[in-house]
Amino acid sequence: MKRLQLLVAIAGLALIVTACGGSTASTEPSGKPAGWLDAVGEGEGALNLIIWEGYAERGAVDPAYDWVTPFETATGCKVSTTSMTDSANGVQLLQSGEYDGGSFSGDASVRLMKAGDVAPVNVSLLSNYANVFSGLKDKAHNSLDGVPYGVPHGRGANVLMWNSDVVTTPPTSWDPVWEGGSAYKGKISVYDSSIYIADAAIHLMATQPALGITDPYQLNDAQFAAAIALLEAQRDNGAVYWGTAADQITSFASGDLVVGTTWQYQANMLASEPKVKIATTLPAEGSTGWSDTWMMATKAKHPNCMYLWMDHMMSAQANGQATVWFGEAPTSQAACDYAETISPGHCEQFHATDEAYFEKVWYWSTPQADCADADAATSCKDQDAWVEAWTTLRGN
Amino acid sequence: MVESRLVRMILRVATAFVMAFLYLPLVVLGLYAFNESKLGAWPPTGLTLKWFGEAAANPAIQTAFINSLIAASCATLIALILGTLAALAVQRHNFFGKNAVSFLFVLPIALPGVITGIALQSTFKLFGVGLGLGTIVIAHATFCVVVAYNNIVARMRRLPRSPEEASADLGADALTTFRRITYPALRTALLSGGLLAFALSFDEVIVTLFAAGAGTKTIPVWIFNAMQRPNELPVVNVVALVLVGLSIIPVWIAQRVSGGEAARGGRY
Amino acid sequence: MTLIRRLVQWFSRRPRAALSAQLAGPFGWILLIYLGSLFVLLLHAFWVKDSFTGKVEPFVWTLEAFGQVLGNPVYLTIALRTILIATLVTLTDALLALPIAYYMSRVASPRTRAILLVGITMPLWASYLVKVYAWRTILQGNGLLSWLLGPLGIDGPGLSEIWSTWLVLSYLWLPYMILPIFAGLERIPNSLLEASVDLGGSAGMTFRRVILPQLLPALAAGSIFTFSLSLGDYIVPDLVSDAKFIGNVIYDNSALGNFPVAAAFSILPVVIMLIYLLLARRAGAFESL
Numbered sequence: 001m002k003r004l005q006l007l008v009a010i011a012g013l014a015l016i017v018t019a020c021g022g023s024t025a026s027t028e029p030s031g032k033p034a035g036w037l038d039a040v041g042e043g044e045g046a047l048n049l050i051i052w053e054g055y056a057e058r059g060a061v062d063p064a065y066d067w068v069t070p071f072e073t074a075t076g077c078k079v080s081t082t083s084m085t086d087s088a089n090g091v092q093l094l095q096s097g098e099y100d101g102g103s104f105s106g107d108a109s110v111r112l113m114k115a116g117d118v119a120p121v122n123v124s125l126l127s128n129y130a131n132v133f134s135g136l137k138d139k140a141h142n143s144l145d146g147v148p149y150g151v152p153h154g155r156g157a158n159v160l161m162w163n164s165d166v167v168t169t170p171p172t173s174w175d176p177v178w179e180g181g182s183a184y185k186g187k188i189s190v191y192d193s194s195i196y197i198a199d200a201a202i203h204l205m206a207t208q209p210a211l212g213i214t215d216p217y218q219l220n221d222a223q224f225a226a227a228i229a230l231l232e233a234q235r236d237n238g239a240v241y242w243g244t245a246a247d248q249i250t251s252f253a254s255g256d257l258v259v260g261t262t263w264q265y266q267a268n269m270l271a272s273e274p275k276v277k278i279a280t281t282l283p284a285e286g287s288t289g290w291s292d293t294w295m296m297a298t299k300a301k302h303p304n305c306m307y308l309w310m311d312h313m314m315s316a317q318a319n320g321q322a323t324v325w326f327g328e329a330p331t332s333q334a335a336c337d338y339a340e341t342i343s344p345g346h347c348e349q350f351h352a353t354d355e356a357y358f359e360k361v362w363y364w365s366t367p368q369a370d371c372a373d374a375d376a377a378t379s380c381k382d383q384d385a386w387v388e389a390w391t392t393l394r395g396n
Numbered sequence: 397m398v399e400s401r402l403v404r405m406i407l408r409v410a411t412a413f414v415m416a417f418l419y420l421p422l423v424v425l426g427l428y429a430f431n432e433s434k435l436g437a438w439p440p441t442g443l444t445l446k447w448f449g450e451a452a453a454n455p456a457i458q459t460a461f462i463n464s465l466i467a468a469s470c471a472t473l474i475a476l477i478l479g480t481l482a483a484l485a486v487q488r489h490n491f492f493g494k495n496a497v498s499f500l501f502v503l504p505i506a507l508p509g510v511i512t513g514i515a516l517q518s519t520f521k522l523f524g525v526g527l528g529l530g531t532i533v534i535a536h537a538t539f540c541v542v543v544a545y546n547n548i549v550a551r552m553r554r555l556p557r558s559p560e561e562a563s564a565d566l567g568a569d570a571l572t573t574f575r576r577i578t579y580p581a582l583r584t585a586l587l588s589g590g591l592l593a594f595a596l597s598f599d600e601v602i603v604t605l606f607a608a609g610a611g612t613k614t615i616p617v618w619i620f621n622a623m624q625r626p627n628e629l630p631v632v633n634v635v636a637l638v639l640v641g642l643s644i645i646p647v648w649i650a651q652r653v654s655g656g657e658a659a660r661g662g663r664y
Numbered sequence: 665m666t667l668i669r670r671l672v673q674w675f676s677r678r679p680r681a682a683l684s685a686q687l688a689g690p691f692g693w694i695l696l697i698y699l700g701s702l703f704v705l706l707l708h709a710f711w712v713k714d715s716f717t718g719k720v721e722p723f724v725w726t727l728e729a730f731g732q733v734l735g736n737p738v739y740l741t742i743a744l745r746t747i748l749i750a751t752l753v754t755l756t757d758a759l760l761a762l763p764i765a766y767y768m769s770r771v772a773s774p775r776t777r778a779i780l781l782v783g784i785t786m787p788l789w790a791s792y793l794v795k796v797y798a799w800r801t802i803l804q805g806n807g808l809l810s811w812l813l814g815p816l817g818i819d820g821p822g823l824s825e826i827w828s829t830w831l832v833l834s835y836l837w838l839p840y841m842i843l844p845i846f847a848g849l850e851r852i853p854n855s856l857l858e859a860s861v862d863l864g865g866s867a868g869m870t871f872r873r874v875i876l877p878q879l880l881p882a883l884a885a886g887s888i889f890t891f892s893l894s895l896g897d898y899i900v901p902d903l904v905s906d907a908k909f910i911g912n913v914i915y916d917n918s919a920l921g922n923f924p925v926a927a928a929f930s931i932l933p934v935v936i937m938l939i940y941l942l943l944a945r946r947a948g949a950f951e952s953l
Contacts, residue, residue, distance in 0.1 A: 046611075048611060053624070053625065060628070080611060082621070083624060083625070085919070088718075088919075088921075089919045089920065091718050092718065092919055092920055092921040095718060095719060095921060096521075096527075096609075098526075098527065098609045098611070111718060115718065115719065186824065238824065240824050240906055243902070244624040245624075245626060246624050246625055246626040246629075247624075249626045250804070251804070251805075251823075254438070254804045254805050255805050255806050256805035256806075266626075269626050273433070369715075382715055383715055384715045387920065387922075388732065388736065391736075391913070391916070392736060394908050395738035395739070395741060395742045395908045395913070396738055396741055399770065399771060399867065400867065403867055404771050407763050407764075407766060407767040407771055408767065408771075410763035410764060410767070411763065411764045411767045411768075411780070414760055414761075414764045414842075415764075415780070415783060415784075417760075417835065418783075418787050418835075418838065418839070419787065420802070421795050421799055421835070422790055422798070424798045424802055424808060425790070425794055425795070425798045428798070428801065438801060438802075438804075438806060438807045438808050438810075439808075477689070478689050478690035478693055479690065481686045481687070481689050481690050482687065482689075482690035482691065484686065485683055485686045485687050489679075489683055491683060498950060499945065499950075500691075500694055500699075501690075502941065502950065503694075503941075504698055505889075505892075506888055506892050506937055506941055507892065507896075507933075508893070508895050508896020508897075508910075508911065509893075509896055510896045510897075510910075510911045510914050511702075511705070511896060511914070511930050511933060511934060512701075514705060514914055514915075514918050514923070514926055514927070515698075515701040515702045515704065515705035515930075516697075516701045517918065518701070518704055518705050518923045518927070519701035519704040519705070522722060534697060537693070538694070538697055538698050541690060541694070545690070569669070569673055569676055570675065570676050570682070571668065571669065571672040595788065599789075599791055599792055601792060601793055602896075602897075602898075602899065606918070615791075616791060616792070616793060619793045619794060620793055620899075623793065623797055632794065632797075633794065635791075636790060636791045636794035639789075639791060640786075643786075643789035643790075647782070647785075647786075647789070
């Protein structure tokens, strides 16, 4: 009898835990997609964002670069951020349901749109959207069926960075991190994410054209194997993998690493340290890159604040500061004009209106089994295969 | 003395070496709290106190500190209650599965934290439980129970049963016996177990990273995130230095109350 | 108060019920929350994560996760690497802990002993993360270690080999090995050692044949911590090396939302630790914890 009572007590406890944790499903009026806003109301007082490191500064590093505090003062939405290590991590964070939105690159945004994790955006509510360059609107990575799912933040390329005291001749190709890597054995810095396989593919496009790679993210078995072989050679040259920007900055500053792939952000941060001389370039073969979009989660707890943030990040001052700070191309002429005042020549340097430049930049996108083309006969390695291959590469 | 002079000399040198080894990173951490440069390169470029000011003014640090205190206090309280109940049951009774209980109770700290973390996170997700301070307390209490339990069981092994039996013989009920006989004898074990549980919870990061949600940061979670941001390293070192300094308080209290025994884990 | 007294009296007439109620709280907690969540994790090993949407589909049973883990030899490499380091760390800590524990227990004056005890527990109060990062700055190129070893012409381990993880992990868990060994030594009566000397045993023989066997439970207890903590750690390999350990595989997969693969792989460290715990219990570790 007592044992039964004990069991009942335990079962009751289990019920309580389940009941307290039950998720509440929101019922949407029919006809409206989930998360759609017809009007932007009062800010809810808080905003949780997933960002790339450096995308939401509040003057902690350089008081002149602060586009978060003015937003908080104007809207009352207190911003809290979490930095993602790579796009797959970003997808996972958004799916946890703890965030209102974030800045997503093409290899995350398409997955989130198709899975219904992010909501279509009612751009008529965002006054700054009209100013955005038309070349960034209604792209495959930020819209679905003609409906925008986010607002552009900026775009840029992954660049080659080197310590000019050690690498005395400025390189013009990616060779120092690939075949030429033995010259810098053990001091090569490489991005620790499966998406980096595309960088190997880009190098192969120039050095092994016979493989016939046309899209570095959609690789068939032979092309993929060649890319992995290249990466294994790089690993055997003692490549060191960076997972966070801070990691790479520290290693370059201490002289541990002298050449590698990076975001312009790290180079900007290192420029302020007198100990090392850093230079960057976009090599001749082209590079991978990203075009980032602010997107709102379908289940966002603070949708009004998110809309206010999206509008804010398209404004001239915020976008200008953010893109100068990180080192990427702004999204509107007004932002370009503002950027000129804080960093003359910025838009020129980052090719904000130069579509031809971005022809050589392959935005991060998701590898798909059907090669994302109309040809039913082709089959490529999918996202899971990329992650698996990267795990194998890094684990050995 | 059984040992020869040579042996004793060797032991002294070995001890000094080990102590130096133990304190080397703490000295480095202290040094970097005053480092002028924002990056962690060696040697420090200059000395400054400005990071202390920045740390004091940082609202995220204050919130994280309060979260840590709340989580640790709640977890310790739960751990002490549950640990005492379990210890009393195991030490004073014989029942079916008694050995299994002891084994079971060791699991939360014997199995790697990453497993506990991912198990809890996947469970919370499956049942739709939102991650936050509550889930952190649940996670911490789970392994803190073990610490409290071990301390109390270790003490109870040394306690004779006769005073309790005498108390029962003299007509006191279970509650009175506990209040007047058992509890006073256990007090230092409770204090040391509680201290250890508090320290464990306060510094825990591996399981907490899985159990904390987006908005809730304890001090270790804040440190983990800050370490990934360039330029926040000196502030992190300041926070760590201050925490080591603050930890002298509970160690001192434990020393005063129990004559040093509680501060050293209750058994040594 | 009278209600509580009534309750206590009710229970005192039913000792079995009292015991059950007493155990229900802690046992229920461990059972439901801890074992329950482990069980849910085990279930995840039989599910799969959708490749494109990235979501786990619950209650759709498949052996795909196991297939992935068993089909790729890299997981075995990672597991062996981790077990090797965990073993090395345990041995290193035992070697480092014995002299200092012996000194504290048998040679040091009571005052020195008290100071050393506090001195050994103080580093445990410093943040684990910050200690690891301090080691990173010590070990990195042109860091403190290079600065010290440079004049001697020796190269430090640097941050890309796994030897740095061995060093840092040994550092972190050392106090957890020293304290149980110290307690174990305290329990060995002086008379035993004197008897050994009287019977003509040298210092080495006394140590090997008298002290070490008596210390076995304490060594086993300390080793539970050093082995288990090293087996599951992912932050140390992440910060001070480029290598992937068991903990990294689990953490990385959870960061990608791939609970099924993480769960399938977790079965290995759990089984390893269960076996280790059973062996340690045989050696008497549980009385020395």
